[in-house]
Amino acid sequence: TPDLAARAAIALGLARTPPIVHAVDGVDLVIRKGEVMGLVGESGCGKSTLGRIVANIVEPSEGELRWRGRLQSEMNKAERHAAGLATQMIFQNPMAALNPRMSIEEIVAEAPRAHGLSKAEGRAYADRYMRMAGFDPAMKQRYPHEFSGGQRQRVNIARALAVQPEFLVCDESVAALDVSIQAQIINLFMDLREQLDLTYLFISHDLGVVEHISDRVAIMYLGRIVEEAPVGDIYARPNHPYTQALLSEVPRIETARRRFKPVGGELPSPLSPPSGCHFHPRCPFAMDRCRVEVPARLEVAPGHLSACHLNTP
Numbered sequence: 001t002p003d004l005a006a007r008a009a010i011a012l013g014l015a016r017t018p019p020i021v022h023a024v025d026g027v028d029l030v031i032r033k034g035e036v037m038g039l040v041g042e043s044g045c046g047k048s049t050l051g052r053i054v055a056n057i058v059e060p061s062e063g064e065l066r067w068r069g070r071l072q073s074e075m076n077k078a079e080r081h082a083a084g085l086a087t088q089m090i091f092q093n094p095m096a097a098l099n100p101r102m103s104i105e106e107i108v109a110e111a112p113r114a115h116g117l118s119k120a121e122g123r124a125y126a127d128r129y130m131r132m133a134g135f136d137p138a139m140k141q142r143y144p145h146e147f148s149g150g151q152r153q154r155v156n157i158a159r160a161l162a163v164q165p166e167f168l169v170c171d172e173s174v175a176a177l178d179v180s181i182q183a184q185i186i187n188l189f190m191d192l193r194e195q196l197d198l199t200y201l202f203i204s205h206d207l208g209v210v211e212h213i214s215d216r217v218a219i220m221y222l223g224r225i226v227e228e229a230p231v232g233d234i235y236a237r238p239n240h241p242y243t244q245a246l247l248s249e250v251p252r253i254e255t256a257r258r259r260f261k262p263v264g265g266e267l268p269s270p271l272s273p274p275s276g277c278h279f280h281p282r283c284p285f286a287m288d289r290c291r292v293e294v295p296a297r298l299e300v301a302p303g304h305l306s307a308c309h310l311n312t313p
């Protein structure tokens with residue numbers, strides 16, 4: 001329920017950190033129209049919660065979301081509804097998101113109705129959305145359990161497209177799929193981006209997938225974005241020690257899968273994150289001030305932001 005999720009957001013410590021999804025002047029995460037923003041972090045860092053906040057599934061416990069530059073609190077109900085429709089979320093487990101008692105056609109046709117649009121429209125265009133998602137409409141009378149994970153994810157995508165979104169939040173959307181199927185779904189996301197002018201927040205622990213798909217990448221650690229940069233820049237010149245640690249574990253052979261490797265030491269509890277820079281207990285460069293002072297995010301190169309005291313000696 002939204003309530004539980006909202007409490008989860010608080011439990012993640014988001015309430016105690018600077019608001020992570022506000023876009024005023026300090027700007028913690030800005031996603032520009034038409035881009036793919038990759039969001040990387042260890043499990044438990046808050047990236048799913050951030051995704052849910054961005055997708056209007058949970059309310060931020062502090063801070064505010066802007067949509068097209070406008071604060072949600074300034075919008076009326078209809079505008080908020082429209083903003084909610086324009087943003088759709090694709091989850092990791094496609095089966096959990098599909099009603100097993102509904103046929104594929106019903107699932108896709110129902111989506112617009114659940115979002116307050118007309119069911120007739122959903123039905124009229126269901127085949128089109130399935131085709132867009134690479135799902136053969138000839139199989140639309142069948143049920144979710146009759147399909148593979150990849151096909152089910154295509155149904156989820158068709159359902160999201162049926163609401164005519166502008167912005168997709170993908171939370172580990174390919175993580176549960178076989179590698180060859182992952183590539184197909186990622187290519188589908190890229191094709192849809194071209195065809196429909198979509199914007200993405202692509203949440204993943206897989207550095208290889210994120211590098212492939214993203215224009216910009218944000219690295220999250222315990223509820224904070226610690227680094228953000230154009231994709232080529234962050235992979236070639238990571239500034240933050242946490243990002244460096246993540247990338248140093250990555251094999252350099254092109255064909256190798258660039259899996260997220262655990263950084264030395266355990267991820268502290270998000271319920272009581274370390275003081276100052278959250279990363280200090282695991283950071284090889286930690287100084288006294290790191291334990292007390294939260295590092296500001298500074299621009300270390302054009303469009304490249306990093307929150308580390310090493311940048312302000």
Ligand code: SF4
Nearest residue numbers: 277280283290308309
């Ligand atoms: Fe390490 Fe200090 Fe930089 Fe944090 S601020 S990443 S502890 S050097």
Ligand code: MG
Nearest residue numbers: 043044047048
């Ligand atoms: Mg998650």
